[in-house]
Amino acid sequence: MAINKSRPKKPSKLSVYLYIPNIIGYVRVLMNVYAFAICFTNKQLFCILYFISFVCDGIDGWAARKFNQVSTFGAVLDMITDRISTACLLVILSQVYRPGLTFVSLVALDIGSHWLQMYSTFLLGKASHKDVKDSTSWLFRAYYGNRMFMAYCCVACEVLYISLYLLAEKPTEHLMDVLLSLTKEISPFSILVGLSLFGWAIKQVVNVIQMKTAADICVLHDINKKESP
């Protein structure tokens, strides 16, 4: 009697690259490339493309779970696309706003904190950098423990950067002048910017805490290795 072992067929490399969420990821990359190519000539179209890319960022995670097509490559593609599109938008802002170093520093903080956090996640063997149950900082736990709050902070950053991009009219703007001009006339737009400033600030503080926590994990990893010979 032949034993019929029904084993799930091993997917080929190409089939993983063609997973639906990964195709959404490629579309995001192409949209971002085109968006940044026209960002100085068509501001409205840039915002539309950037916003659609942001929506796809949420959709591809949902699609991965719905179609059972979760992949490491997809997660990394997602992370890299996020980091680079945010960095490019910050670079655009640094070209327009003075002091330009403000936005250069934000690029450094974004890349540095996410890089360290990913590294430490690997060392700890955690599934995702969003699993931080053993963290001691209350802000950290509030941020990652409450997905709505975290989503608000992430969306707030993007809304703030896009708003600053739209507000810039002259080739060179002074950041504080533009922000102060918003406070003079209270409009729905200025309220939106104010709300997003708050979420943005929380996210940057979390980024800094993240860097310290992740650095500690790297250090402890070596210390524990030396303990057990």
Add this chain to the structure above:
Amino acid sequence: MAINKSRPKKPSKLSVYLYIPNIIGYVRVLMNVYAFAICFTNKQLFCILYFISFVCDGIDGWAARKFNQVSTFGAVLDMITDRISTACLLVILSQVYRPGLTFVSLVALDIGSHWLQMYSTFLLGKASHKDVKDSTSWLFRAYYGNRMFMAYCCVACEVLYISLYLLAEKPTEHLMDMKTAADICVLHDINKKESP
């Protein structure tokens, strides 16, 4: 009879943060921060600081091995400092040179390639992304197999970016000076029509 187990004393977290190569790493970070703060007002000083930081990049690896103070944190600090200082220099260049997207694309390529490479290195369990003995691409193996060649390529990138930075005199430069080239074509036709 008491058995005297001489076990190496477990280093504290603070002692790892104070390893000599990691202190060199912090000095690199501070130098870069100051350098980018004055990069528009003092070009020579920026180049000096950037160059010293680059030299320290080699020194801290040597110091880690010499003083037996190799640490994961030090390696990550090194990688992040490299990535961010290169990205910041490319951002400066994108502010000065048109088309600015050239340098924005280079930032994307640098961050993307190193991020993916580090991720895959972890998945494979390799010690460093420079261990690629089983790679099939000849260029890849030539690059990582020959440390002098790799060093040449890395140094070449930094030298090119610093050179472009020093060359820029006007607030906005055209990388290929396309407008001047177009003018030359137009003038060429105009001059040809003058003297048949």
